[in-house]
Amino acid sequence: MSVHFTVDGHVARVTIDRPDRMNAVDAATAAELECIWREIERNPSIRCAVLTGAGDRAFSAGADLKSNSGKSGLDYWADLDPNGFGGIALRQSLNVPVIARVNGLALGGGMEMVLGCDIVIAADHARFGLPEAKVGRLPLDGGMVALQRLIPRNIANGLMMTGRMMDAAMAFAYGLVNAVVPPDRLDAEVDAWVADILACAPLSVKAIKQTVRGTAHLTAQEARAHKSEALIAALVSEDSAEGVAAFREKRAPVWQGK
Numbered sequence: 001m002s003v004h005f006t007v008d009g010h011v012a013r014v015t016i017d018r019p020d021r022m023n024a025v026d027a028a029t030a031a032e033l034e035c036i037w038r039e040i041e042r043n044p045s046i047r048c049a050v051l052t053g054a055g056d057r058a059f060s061a062g063a064d065l066k067s068n069s070g071k072s073g074l075d076y077w078a079d080l081d082p083n084g085f086g087g088i089a090l091r092q093s094l095n096v097p098v099i100a101r102v103n104g105l106a107l108g109g110g111m112e113m114v115l116g117c118d119i120v121i122a123a124d125h126a127r128f129g130l131p132e133a134k135v136g137r138l139p140l141d142g143g144m145v146a147l148q149r150l151i152p153r154n155i156a157n158g159l160m161m162t163g164r165m166m167d168a169a170m171a172f173a174y175g176l177v178n179a180v181v182p183p184d185r186l187d188a189e190v191d192a193w194v195a196d197i198l199a200c201a202p203l204s205v206k207a208i209k210q211t212v213r214g215t216a217h218l219t220a221q222e223a224r225a226h227k228s229e230a231l232i233a234a235l236v237s238e239d240s241a242e243g244v245a246a247f248r249e250k251r252a253p254v255w256q257g258k
Contacts, residue, residue: 003032004054005039011194012040012049012096022061023053025086025109029064034087041094044257047205048197050190051088051117052101053110056183059100059126060086062108065135080140085109089116089142092213095206095230097197101190102126103183107165112142115150118209120176121190122168123183128176131163149216151176201243202257207234 004015014036016023025033040046053059062085084090088098089112100106100117106128114120114128130139130147138144139160148156151174159166171177181189197205210230215223234240239255246253 001032002026002029003036005036007043007046010045010047010198012036012043012046014049014051015054016052016060017054018064019053019055019057021064021066022058022105023055023110024061024064026064030081030086034081034083037083037087037091037094040096046096047202047257048194049094049096049098050101050194051098051113052103056103056123058104058110059102059106060110060113061105062110062112084116084146085112085141086116088113089146091116095210097205097209099190099193101186102128102168102177103186105129108132108139108143109141112139112146114176115142115146119178119193120171121179121181121186121193122171122177123186124168124180125183126168126171126180127165128159128168128171129163129165130160131165133161134163201234201237201239201253201255203230203234203237203239204243207231 002016002018004017006013016025016029018024018029040049081087086109097118100114100120102114102120102122104123104126106114106126108130111128111130130143132139144160147160155174158164168177168180172180179189207228207230210228211223211226214228215226218226238258242255243253
């Protein structure tokens, strides 16, 4: 198995385990990741997911070019995963928040997977980049369409058109990363964000993610008027009443997810 997947205490942890290949994703790894995302979607007990790479050198170096050496750029484009690189870069069907635990280099498809996450926590030695143009390819699996929506256009252009890397501090400055910490604080920082997510009503979190992901192309007025199933479910839920009651009674809420 090239991906480790565990679920404990409502939290799914997904680790690409190919440190000898800088956690690059080959066809078998991509297939494993897709199965995992589908399992998370099917499991109502999961309320948060953490995606990372094994070791401390790389989150993921992207596509394993050695395993795809016989595939032309046009062939690769024709076979694109509609969910983006690693099944996560452009995925719309996953309604639990995904935290990227960036423990090192996030390049090419690795950065595209980061772009598909909702919260990004990076070690201070992490680096981000979309170097595809340096090898005559393109960031087709989410990079070209997602990066410019998350950071200023010219900064995105500069990264993609030169293949330069962005350090963690710069990524934080442009709002791509939520927190930057020393490597020995990375797990504690991720766990703190996980705890804060779990302290919130799960249906509220689901509705927020679905609204943010599903209305980015709309005007603010159109987005506010959008009535998704997750939004309505959160508004009429027992948890909605429980949250208010707990606040009034000065106690911690007990979420039921219904």
